[in-house]
Structures are given as C-alpha cells and as structure tokens.
Amino acid sequence: MTGELSPIDKAKFVAAKRAVDFVEDGMRVGLGTGSTAAWMVRCLGELVRDEGLKIKGVPTSTRTAALARDVGIEVISLDEARWLDVTIDGADEFDGDLNLIKGGGGALLQEKIVATASDQMIVIADVGKEVETLGAFPLPVEVIPFGWQTTKALVEEMLISMDVLGRNTTLRMIGDHPFVTDEGNHILDLHLSRIGNPRQVAMVLNQVPGVVENGLFIDICDTVIIGYGDGRVQVRDINDGTVENGRLDFAESDNLFTDLTE
CATH class of the missing domain: 3.30.70.260 (ACT domain)
Structure with a gap:
C-alpha cells in the first residue's frame, strides 16, 4: 500500500508517526485539526488499540473529536482536563523561530486555546510548510x-x-x-x-x-517535526536548540489507512 501514498502524504505520515513517540501512558493530549493531525490521531488510536496506551484526548474541533472517538481514544473537554501534557497539531506555515500560521481548517480559536493550555506544543508538518518569512499562506x-x-x-x-x-x-x-x-x-x-x-x-x-x-501562533510552539516524502524525519526543539535527524521505515496497515478522511 506504500506505493499508493503520494510523497506529501508520506511526509505527513512520518511526521505524525514520530510525534506519537512523545506521548506516554496517562497523558492528557491536545489533538489538532487538519490533514496532518488526522494522521497523528490515527497513529495514537493504533497505539491505544494494539499496545494498550491509556490517554485522554482534548480535540480542537468537532471533526477531530469524531475521528478520535472512531479510533478508540477517550475524549474529554478542556474544562475536564484543565491542563494538558502536550498538544500535537499541524501548521499551515512555520518559520525558523517556530512561529506559525494556523487556521486553514478554520479551527484556530480552539487550537490556540488548547495549545496554550499545554506544557508543550509539538507541530507536525511536511517540509513544504517551512518558510523564511510568514505570510504566503493567507x-x-x-x-x-x-x-x-x-x-x-x-x-x-x-x-x-x-x-x-x-x-x-x-x-x-x-x-x-x-x-x-x-x-x-x-x-x-x-x-x-x-x-x-x-x-x-x-x-x-x-x-x-x-x-x-x-492565526498567528507566536512563542507557542516548542518542537517541530518535519516529514519528508522519502521517510526522513527531522525534530527541532526551539528550547534546547537541538536538531535530530532520522528516518522512519513503515508498513502501511489497513486499519490505519482505511477510510481516513482528511
């Protein structure tokens, strides 16, 4: 099934797959909205189903909430969670300081509230989302x-x-x-x-x-995970000033990729 994914979708998937490594048992996790975040929610659902991961998810939109429930993630409100361990979300653009433009999917208000109520915000994106200066994306x-x-x-x-x-x-x-x-x-x-x-x-x-x-997210993102169409993944931590390069080899499973709605 690997050959059926476009390079852009492969890039989104490997970024999402690497991001779920940051999620630990018992965490309260902000679940972003958008095509890249949808991959992440599916990956988390696979861990919940196959490895018994126990987390509580706070979605940033009604469509993310529906997807999270579909894949078996326990969904709670931000009021119930009060504070989150991590939020994982996509971005429409990000610059070298990890400032973002978000809101292409129309969920920027909930996304910003959830992100700022988290100990850490991780952004997952394909390499095409990186820009020298924000603004090309509306x-x-x-x-x-x-x-x-x-x-x-x-x-x-x-x-x-x-x-x-x-x-x-x-x-x-x-x-x-x-x-x-x-x-x-x-x-x-x-x-x-x-x-x-x-x-x-x-x-x-x-x-x-x-x-x-x-939709300008300034000084909110802590880490960006950049996916490439050939399976390479780069993790940049703005706080530690570190850059980690790797590659993700994966086999697409029917459970993860069937009926994924972007």
Whole structure:
C-alpha cells in the first residue's frame, strides 16, 4: 500500500508517526485539526488499540473529536482536563523561530486555546510548510458575524501601518455561504504575502473590535517535526536548540489507512 501514498502524504505520515513517540501512558493530549493531525490521531488510536496506551484526548474541533472517538481514544473537554501534557497539531506555515500560521481548517480559536493550555506544543508538518518569512499562506482571522463587514474594514485600515506586502482581505466561503466555525463565527483570510513583524500584527489584530482571535501562533510552539516524502524525519526543539535527524521505515496497515478522511 506504500506505493499508493503520494510523497506529501508520506511526509505527513512520518511526521505524525514520530510525534506519537512523545506521548506516554496517562497523558492528557491536545489533538489538532487538519490533514496532518488526522494522521497523528490515527497513529495514537493504533497505539491505544494494539499496545494498550491509556490517554485522554482534548480535540480542537468537532471533526477531530469524531475521528478520535472512531479510533478508540477517550475524549474529554478542556474544562475536564484543565491542563494538558502536550498538544500535537499541524501548521499551515512555520518559520525558523517556530512561529506559525494556523487556521486553514478554520479551527484556530480552539487550537490556540488548547495549545496554550499545554506544557508543550509539538507541530507536525511536511517540509513544504517551512518558510523564511510568514505570510504566503493567507492569515485566518476569526470574527463574530455581527458587523463583520465593519470589522473587515477596520482590519484593512489597521494593515496600512503594518509591515506587510499585501492587504487584500476576503471572507471565507463554503459555496454560496460564509464559512462558520465551531464557535459560530466567520473567518477573514488576510492575503499579506509577507509579514515582516508577526508579533506586532498578532497583537494589533486582537485589538480590533469584532476580532475573536488570529492565526498567528507566536512563542507557542516548542518542537517541530518535519516529514519528508522519502521517510526522513527531522525534530527541532526551539528550547534546547537541538536538531535530530532520522528516518522512519513503515508498513502501511489497513486499519490505519482505511477510510481516513482528511
């Protein structure tokens, strides 16, 4: 079945597979949202089923919660967990300082809350997600539906004074209707091309009335695990300043890969 996976999916899988090595029995684990995080949830489910791993998972979206339950992971709320040992999630972009853009899947609010309620945040990504400067991926900003057009105008006005290349802002749509997050909000996608000062943009955005949260994750990620299509894996720890290189040889099992929804 290995030959049926594209190089990008192989890269996502090996990053996810390496990440679950950080999970120990009895841990409370934040479960991210997105295609790469889905591989991780499946890998954890395999450990729960085949090796008796006992963990409690706090999902960052309704779809992650459904997948976690499907693969046998005990799901609890963040209020029940109160604090987490580790959160494992994907990213749309990350830079050399392990600052992130997240929210391509629309779950940035819950993802940021869960990540900041954890002792450690591990990001899993294919090598294509690494950038020198954040901003090529549109920056998601979650806004309340009431007065969203006014909020959009205020955001665009704020961007004039920011160190960014572009200022085009669009409302995320699903067909003919606005995308709605799990919290009942909308998403503005900011097409900035380059963000010269992510910390400043993140701080100023959250001062705009109507903005709930933005997709810039600054000083939150501790470790990034980068997967390659040939099975290589690199683990970078921003706190220890270490870089570990390895390779993961794997055989795809029917249980792990059947009916995986991205």
